[in-house]
Amino acid sequence: MKGRAELQRVRRAYFIGIGGIGMSALARYFRERGVDVAGYDRHRSVLTQSLEKEGMLVSYDDDARSVPEVYREKNVATLVVYTPAVGADDALMRYFREGGHALHKRSEVLGWITEGYETYAVAGTHGKTTTASMLAYALGGTVGCSAFLGGVSKNFGTNWVSGGNEGGLLVVEADEYDRSFLNLRPTLPLVTSVAPDHLDYYGTFAAVQEAFREYAKRSRSGRLVCQYGVRDYFEGLGLDLITYGVEELCAMYVAREVRYVDGRSHFTVEAPGGKSQEVTLGVVGRHNVENCLAVLAMCDYAGVSLERASSLMPDFKGVARRFSLEYSGKRYSYVDDYAHHPDEIRATLSAARDMFPGKHITAVFQPHLYSRTRDLADGFASALSGFDSVLLLPIYAAREAPLPGVSSEMIIRRMPEAVWKAMVTPSTLMDTLRGMPTEVLITLGAGDIGELSSSIARDLERWEGNDGK
Missing domain, CATH: 3.40.50.720 (NAD(P)-binding Rossmann-like Domain)
Structure with a gap:
């Protein structure tokens, strides 16, 4: 200690x-x-x-x-x-x-802090921020908890949630970058996903997988909650695996009959012991249904019944920059999202198709990091090709220096000719959009693209007013 x-x-x-x-x-x-x-x-x-x-x-x-x-x-x-x-x-x-x-x-200091708590840690190459925020909301509204979050929760309005419970339950987001999560010794660890990312640090996907296995082995309880599709990474570690998934017949916590109505997700959860519960979740998307399953599994371990935890889910508002509806009008809708990995972009598009069926959806993507763009260019091109039209901003460098030959154009060159696409800058973005048949606009990226959201929403509202005259 x-x-x-x-x-x-x-x-x-x-x-x-x-x-x-x-x-x-x-x-x-x-x-x-x-x-x-x-x-x-x-x-x-x-x-x-x-x-x-x-x-x-x-x-x-x-x-x-x-x-x-x-x-x-x-x-x-x-x-x-x-x-x-x-x-x-x-x-x-x-x-x-x-x-x-x-x-x-x-991460070292965070590890020190967690030594004094019963810590529930949420890891995954994507999904961890929303899941951690949802878990903090569920536990905070039942048995009480504190939480370190990787985003600003819309329910709490902050990224540090004080439960006033020193030594009690603590929810933390466990970051895989540079193996930071290995500073934690969680009571109950969770893994939402394992995918190739941060290859500038890890070098290979195999090294990413091994880091997640090491994280899982740090479980104090000998248990690991994980999405059913990643369970194979953790076989043979001597852990009690608690699995979840949408329509995954062999998972322990399963969501069935998923449907989306008026910006909410509705589904039936089947849990161990023959338990079943109808759930309404305040955010849309298959990925959020999976996030909710993970939360219900962890709440179950904490002694919070399926019925009690589910009762809070309709009022979960999500996290800033995680499928955040920034504007909704008669002609335009605008969503801002933090997605910066191909899998996250696909999940965001899937949620948008569910929420806005039949609409022309335009993506504005700002790649994050030169190394990630280089390593995942094919994946980005594939994921973005699902949109009706795509605008790309220059790469947000963050901690990196430019790499020779690496730019947003790498992604455009890999996209099919049938997909309408173009390069823009922040100063030319709205002029370009004005002439497009966009009905739903989605901004994507982990850089400073989120700082444009307020001005974009204002412009869309102004366009609606002018077009209506």
């Missing part, structure tokens, strides 16, 4: 990359505990401004002189936390390292 001892001594915490979704949740956790919090981020955002309003000091200058003097002191009361999204050669990283400070990765 060395980590817990370290936490007890912390009186101030400095976050390098405080504006990240995982870092900001940690910052909020420490602030709530009475710790003084400050940090640096490259860009001012809605999230960093919220942190400032909550009493945290945020700088957008990586000059060491921007660090408040009290945080420069090297002592056990000062914790310095960084995110892997910030390079090792960043000016502040060098400053603290050369000053003799111990720098701790975000």
Whole structure:
């Protein structure tokens, strides 16, 4: 319990990359505990401004002189936390390292915190943020829990949920990037999906699979909840597998008779012991039905009955940038989504076809990372080809430098000629859209494309007003 001892001594915490979704949740956790919090981020955002309003000091200058003097002191009361999204050669990283400070990765600190809780961890190459948020909502509304989320929950309005239950239930999103989730020792781990991703770090899909197996083996209970289709990855580990799936006859938790009405999902759950329950879920899509099954399975383990957990599902509102309906008018509908992997794009399209049958759907996709675009270009081209028309923005680099020959055009060149497609920039996007037969617009990506959502919604509303005159 060395980590817990370290936490007890912390009186101030400095976050390098405080504006990240995982870092900001940690910052909020420490602030709530009475710790003084400050940090640096490259860009001012809605999230960093919220942190400032909550009493945290945020700088957008990586000059060491921007660090408040009290945080420069090297002592056990000062914790310095960084995110892997910030390079090792960043000016502040060098400053603290050369000053003799111990720098701790975000996942390491999260691991320390979880030592003191009964932790339910949600992992998966996609689906984990919505599932973790749904689980926190279900447990929070029944037995109580705290939660570190990888997105802003629409039900809670935040990414850190305080249940005031130190030592009780804690929901965490377990990030597979750079094997971060191996810092956790969850009571009950969950795996929603396993797919090739982060190959810039792992190198091969086999290495990704092995990391997920190592994560599963860290289960304190000897149990693992997993989507039925990925169960084979975890056979032979000596774990009790609790499986779920839509229309998966051999899964333990099965959804049947799935249908979508008025922006909601309706289905029947069959669970162990011959239990059956009608469920209405406040969000649409087959992937969200699967997410809900995972939540019901974990609630069952926590002692929350199927009936009680299901009763909360109609009021689940989802997560910001996860199939978020930003505008709905007579002519146009607009959805913003975080999808940045081919499987996620397919899931988003499937949900859109269910919600908007027969409509012309246009995707605007901003690829995230040069390495991911290079490694998954064929998959992106295949997934995007399911839309009626596609617009691509330049790649969002995030932590990476450009790679020779890698661009959004790689994806366009791999798409069938029959699919209407074009390159755009943020400044030309709306002019291009104005001349298209779009009825449903979906923006996709994990970069800064989400920052365009408000202006896009305003433009669509204005177009409807002008067209109606």
